[in-house]
Each structure stands twice: as C-alpha cells, then as structure tokens.
Amino acid sequence: MLQVRLLGCFALEQSQRDQSAVLGRNGRRLAAYLFAYPNRSHRRDKLIDLFWTESAPDQGRTAFSTALWKIKRTIGASGRQMALHAVGQNVVLEIAKPAIVDAHRFASDIEVALSASCADSIRPAIELYSGAFLEEFDGDWVLEERERLEVLYVRALTLMMRQAANQSRYEDALCCARRILATDPMRESAQRATMLLYTLNGQRGQAIRQFERCRATLREECGVDPMPETRSLDLMIRSGAVFERIPTLLNETFGTGG
Template sequence: MDQIPRTTPDSGPRITLLDGFTVRNGAAARRPAAVELPRAVQRVVAHLCLAERPARTAVSGQLWPDVPEDRAQASLRSALWRLRRSAPELLDPSDGVLRLAAGVRTDVRELHGWAERVCDPRTGTDRVVLPDPALLGDLLPGWYDDWVLLERDRLARLRLHALETAAVRLGAAGRHAEALQAAYLAIRTEPLRESAHRTVVRVHLAEGNVAEALRAHDLFRDLLRDELGVPPTEQMTRLVRGIPRSRRLAS
C-alpha cells in the first residue's frame, strides 16, 4: 500500500491521537521511547494537538468545564507544570504562548496534510496516494469529552471525503487496484455510503469486470434493503442498467 510522503523531519517528538494517546521522544535517543504522562497532562497535550493557539481560558474551560474558572485555571497551571517537568520539548517556550513546539509531529496533522493533498485539484495524480495505515484509526477511542467527540466526528468525515476523492482520482488515472482499496476503506468507515459503493462499481466496469461490478451493486442493494428498507438511488442503478440480462445471469 502506498503511503503519504513525509513532509516533516523525523527528529522531533511524535504525538499520536489516532487509535490511542502516545508520546514518543525524538531521535536524540537512538531508540525513541514512549513518554508516560498523567491523564490530566495527556488531555492538555491532546487539546493542543487539535486546537490552533488556543487561549488559556478556552483550554481550561473545555478541559475542566464543571468547576469554577479559578479552579480550572489552577488545574491547567498544574498540568502545564507537570508537562514541562516530564516532556519540556513538547511545548513552545515562548512566554504567554500555549502551543506545541515547532518540531513536534502529530498524526492528526499528517492526516490533515494527506487529505489536503488528495483533495487539492492542483495535486498531480502521481502524488495521490493511499493513507498510511496509522492514519485510519479513530481519534482517542475511549475519551468522551465533548471537544473530543466533535473532533472525532470531524476527522472521520474529513478522512472519508478524502478517501472517496482519492478513489475517484486513482480510478480516473487507471490505478484501479489502489482506487478499489481507497473506496473499500471509505466503505469500512461508512458501510451505507452509496457514493463509495458507486466508485467500486465504476472501477470494476472500467477494468472490464462486469460480473464483479454487478456483484458489488447487488451486495449494496441488499445491504440497503436490509438496513434501511430502501432501494439504491437512480445514480447507482443507472451504472448497471444497460448490462444485458444474460451477463447478469452469468455473474
């Protein structure tokens, strides 16, 4: 599977939020190791990964919404103090600025970069690639803060749209195997999403695999009927309508 090209050096610390929270130190160590952080500190780091230079009051208010403002601010100061002791390289040292240091890498940022390249019409098809498998996980599974739930849904929608766009562009470029992989990754995320299933049918037809196209159409039709009790749209049925009945029976 093709992977996104790296655009940032591998020397800095790396934070992952997809499929769970981890922090690994930079390449100053020969073997990057996980950095253990208390849960309150993890929440601050995760928030900084997802926000753009947030104000301190906004961070404390979102992380500690059920306590008075002065206590929330005190909790934030305590978490930042512990973060500076445990992993000082993660924070921008500038006074009065609350953000990650410039050399810190995050998987969420890499997901954004991949999606932007894929969806940008100025990106040549030779640079349209499948995402790294590490970018396919859910954001912070097991975390149920409101700000996490909103970001989890937003990132899932971003990735789904980019996967569909990648599938269409790869199919148009004749890279059918990769197009099918991208489409099926989108389907795995949203099994009832017809646009992804239509791409699968189109790619099979472009390859001349009529039986596979019909099978993909019928599987989606049956799934939609069983789950929602509705037929596919005209856009889907039109893709296979012109195929002679004999070809259908042969499949």
C-alpha cells in the same frame, strides 16, 4: 524527538514508547486538545469546564494544575520544539514545527496535494492517516475535527480512485474505493463506484454482492433502500446492459469519457 499521534489513539512517542500514560485520563484529553489547537491562547476556566466537568471547582482547579505540570514535564525532553506556558488565566502550547503532530502534517500535506490535484503527492500523505482523529475520545470538539479530517481523507482517496480508474488500473482504484467505504459505508457514490470497478475488473459477481452489502447496510443503519441510481446500476450489471453504457458510466462516475 517527541512525536505526537492524534490520528488513531492519542500518543506522545519518544524513542518508540508512549509517554502519555502518566498523564491520566483527563490529562491525556487535555494534552490532546492542546496539541490539536497549538500556538493559541486557551482560558483556564474553559479547559477546566471542558475536562473536569463533574469535579467541584477547587478539585477541578487542583486536577488541572497537576495535569499541566505533568504535561510540561512529559514534553520537557523535546527541547526547543515545543513549550507549555501558563500565565495568569491563559494557557498556550507553543510548537515550533506543527508537522511533528501527525494530524497537522496530514491536513497540510493533503490540502497542498488537493489544490494541485496531484494524486502522486497525495499517496504518502494518505499513509499518515492511521485512524480516526482521537478515536478513543468523544466530545463536540473531537467530533468536529474528526469529521474535518475524514472529509480530507475521503477527498484524497476519491482523487486517487478517479486517476487510477482513468488509467484503467481498476485494482488500484478498488483499493481506494474500499478505504472510502471503510470510513463511510453510507456513501452511495462510493458504493456505485465500487460496483462499476468490480465490473470493469471482470468481477461481476463481486459487483452484485457489493450491491447486496450496500442494501443490507442502508436498511440496517437507516431503514432505507439504495438510491434509484444505485438500484439502476445493479440491474444493468445483472442484465449485462452495463457494457453498452461503459463510456457514459465512466464519465458520470470518474469524470472520464472512457
């Protein structure tokens, strides 16, 4: 069965081998777009303008037709699970089960688990997130979808982090916090959560170093200092006053009274 990878680097995997290399650079981008937005009609002229912007009109149309032929041939071995149709000015990639595309399965599973606020259901879905959406491509449509999926990923990790913290599983909560920061190091709420979790886990030195990393990152990337809440937490950790406010800080950070 053909498996489509949109998370991380684009791949069309058949028998554990990537079949997408034969499509060429723009052909791979076109295929990725069609798999990102399946079961809907796309105008030929729009697709040509999107992926063959620098080509002359005749060259663009020829390259587009060749790319469509290569995509159709590549997915042909998938049987009835998908089919590429080009009729008149419209192109449609039909997929019987969108779950064969990792990004669609990830989004669907995460949204179901989030609606139920069930961290246990989220865990297997999170493991599908093998990297940012089409990390080797750019373009407005890529960035928009990448951001949407990253938001779901961070929301899911945040739910898991909060549940673990509420159950005093601080190492598990720290694992989630680190993954959030690996995706979005500017998220100061996650920086503060990480500092507090290190403190609760008996690693006050690590908590202080986390603040230093946070401050360095913000200064380097944005030219600003951490927010007052972050600086205040750092001072409490350094002075030891944090231990007098643990219930309040737990409630503010993880939604628990401790």
